[in-house]
Amino acid sequence: MTRYNSRSPARAPAPTFSPLYRQIKDFLIRSLESGEWGPGDAIPSEGELAQRFNVSQGTVRKAIDEMAAENMLVRRQGKGTFVATHDDPRSFYRFLRLVPDDGRTAQAVSEPFSCESIPAAPDVAAALELPAGSLVLLVKRLLRFNGEVVVFDQIYLVPELFDGLTLDRLRGGERSLYSLFESDFGVRMIRAEERLRAVGADEESAARLGVAVGEALLLVERTAYTYGNRPVEWRRGLYCTHHHYYRNELG
Amino acid sequence: MTRYNSRSPARAPAPTFSPLYRQIKDFLIRSLESGEWGPGDAIPSEGELAQRFNVSQGTVRKAIDEMAAENMLVRRQGKGTFVATHDDPRSFYRFLRLVPDDGRTAQAVSEPFSCESIPAAPDVAAALELPAGSLVLLVKRLLRFNGEVVVFDQIYLVPELFDGLTLDRLRGGERSLYSLFESDFGVRMIRAEERLRAVGADEESAARLGVAVGEALLLVERTAYTYGNRPVEWRRGLYCTHHHYYRNELG
DNA sequence: GAGTGGTCTAGACCACCAC
């Protein structure tokens, strides 16, 4: 492994210098990407990785620390370090920030009702970094909290990665979509960006959510990324915020 | 300094065990709280702190690392470690997540127009952890992006900490309120929680923001905390999201 | 008891910054 302070001979093409722990982190990310370890699996112990890379344990540690801070790995003292997964009660709807007004921990239930292949609108194609007019998968679904419909989602997916996705396969009840994407298609959502606006309900949304046309809804547009900052999903969600709110922490 | 693994004699009252670096972190936080170092000041170097606490530099390092991750301190290689401040172009409106649709980096300008002392409504008192009916300061202001009014804020402040606050002192143009709170009142905002909803504009908001009554607005309720998770501000903001959106990152 | 992550040390050297 290239040492942090190694220098190339004069006049060699400019190399990229990066600290050892960064190189190790990159290597681990590539391993995750290639599926070497699946979601929920334990990765090798710090000591073993240190040996394998011929570095000290502290260096491996720093690489893993960063990945844990970015939610790619999960440390468990005494047991090992594990690949993060959405298929786990602790992180079922990890990216869903909607919370009921009364602090009750509501179980969200997904009700997909449509799944089709359509040409991407310009904004969707742009968000997914696809050529204009490419085909994308569109999934529509409702989300219920304690029986009450609160979210109407239109979810656009990069088709290559979700080959064979049908409405039937989406019906799984209480697992989150991302959990299903992970186990059935090997697509792991690592991070996402959301853009929020307030809008008046159009006819379809009003009907789906059981509110009046024109009523204020929270519009949440999300781009979700897998390893390497590759966008693989874009969704437009309409949230009814009568009895729920979107919770955010500022640091 | 108590060692991590020190044990009390049997039958002694249960002590609180915590790692050395945690104890050092707590000590540093208390020092910040007491004003030992002001916003923007440099704290002592890692080496000096290590000597002072009789620990190794790595231990001090871990304490500072965590505080930097929580935005209480800022590291600058070659220069030192500094107390975080809102009075800095890099973090003027650190907690404001509103972004113009066209990526232009708009300068936000604050226009306070009212400042009075009133009895706190129950929800405000609860958020600020004050007895019901306590007096609080209420500041009303508009926020402009490139001249356009986009936010109408009603800001409730714990009165003890903001003694002598007047409308005149609030007019400062382009600095953020938190920058002013920090320099003029010694109150430093460390973190905040926001609750977002979509609502229809009432008459006052509609007039202030120049939209129709009933139009969809983004309601942002924020509780802001200083050291020790003490709530010191609660605000209700109404955002017009015609040409701006609220940006959020999910990890 | 064996294996894992968590804490801590002492010391080395590097990269950056200011004077």
Next chain:
DNA sequence: TGGTGGTCTAGACCACTCG
């Protein structure tokens, strides 16, 4: 040139988990 944070090492011991 001297001081600061940033990287890296080798090794010790602790805390947790599980068989």
